[in-house]
Amino acid sequence: MPATTTTTSAVRHARSLLFVPATKPERFAKALDSGADCIIIDLEDAVAPASKDGAREQLARQLPQLSAAQWARTVVRINAVGTPWHDADLALLREWAGQGVAVLCPKSEDPAALLAVAQALGEGAQIVALVESLAGLDAADPIARAHQVVRLAFGHLDFQLDLGMRASAEEPELAFARNALVAASRRAELPAPIDGVTTDTGNAERLAADARRARAFGFGGKLCIHPAQVAGVNQALGYSEAEQAWALRVLEEAARRGGEVFSLDGRMVDLPVVRAAEAIAASIQE
Known part of the structure; x- marks a missing residue:
């Protein structure tokens, strides 16, 4: 069990949050040194079903090697409620949730399920609720007010899949969802929410446009999938x-x-x- 620390988590106001697969522990330190405000160690989409248990075991070995300051910049995306790996993910992270390590809950749709996550993780846990479906958007206000939820995030790719959408490059089709998440965050007095990824990692212009759009809508952060995206996101979502x-x-x-x-x-x-x-x-x- 890690020693208690008073370090404050950075996830509440992070601009850039960089994904790194839990199966690639050699990348954790590099991700933390990338300039990203937070890293997201991914136990969910980046890990194949057959590798889930091994990825969790690797994470359990790596977390004690990070410093308290690094814990405060670390988020772990767990597997969704109802999956075979969810409970084991929570059991591991209960030891770390009070140390500043935050938890990203995918497919957030039910405030009661988020409450169960909070109870399993303990009172010090900080939860980021990732809204990826119409059901999640419909429940955005109670999700934002759920106990220990500190921020909302938008999984816009899965959201489009859920609704059968095929948004254009500027994504005006998703304006209603972005507006709703920003408004729900404001009503719940949460920090500005986190926008989704830019999949074209080699297109700096697309990234800059997406980040500017996020800020224009009132988002305060953006998910990143490559270290090269971090600087552009920080610049667009920060202050000169x-x-x-x-x-x-x-x-x-x-x-x-x-x-x-x-x-x-x-x-x-x-x-x-x-x-x-x-x-x-x-x-x-x-």
Whole structure:
């Protein structure tokens, strides 16, 4: 059993979350060094059924070799509720859930099932609910409010499969789903949700466009499947140095003004603008 730590998990506000198969433990350290805010060690889609138990055993051997700071940047995608491997995944991760290692629950559709996951993992667990179906989208509000769910994520490829969709490159067909997940996150007072992957790993322009779209919709993070995608996602979903400097100037002047509306650089600064500056400043400190 790992020693207790007070390290805070990074998953709540991660911009980039990089998948790495649980069957490739030699890649864990490289993924952590890639610049990604978090890594997602995958026990689900990246692992063949015959390799599930072996992948879990490899993960059990590797987790103790990570530092507390690395645990705080580690998420594990478990196998879905109802699969033969789900309970064993939870049994392993109960030891680590209180140490900052978060859990990504695929095919999230039932708040009661997420509650059972939370109970199995223990009170310190942080759960990211991956919505991949119409049933999941229909239950987005209760899922977002489920105990210990700290963030929503959008599995847009499986979502299209579930609905028989074939979205075009810019994916306007999925706007309704993205809007719903952002709104559900806001109503539940969760951080902005995580958007799905860009499958064309060699297309930097496509990645940049997808990341810009995610930010425009109100997403705060994006799933990555290759280390080359991390920098582009971080840039699109983060704040520039100029934006950060502006935010700090706004907050400094707002404190001096004592709540009064004022003008900065020719722009009126009232409470909504101050709140936006606070969000930028908070991201600098994370």
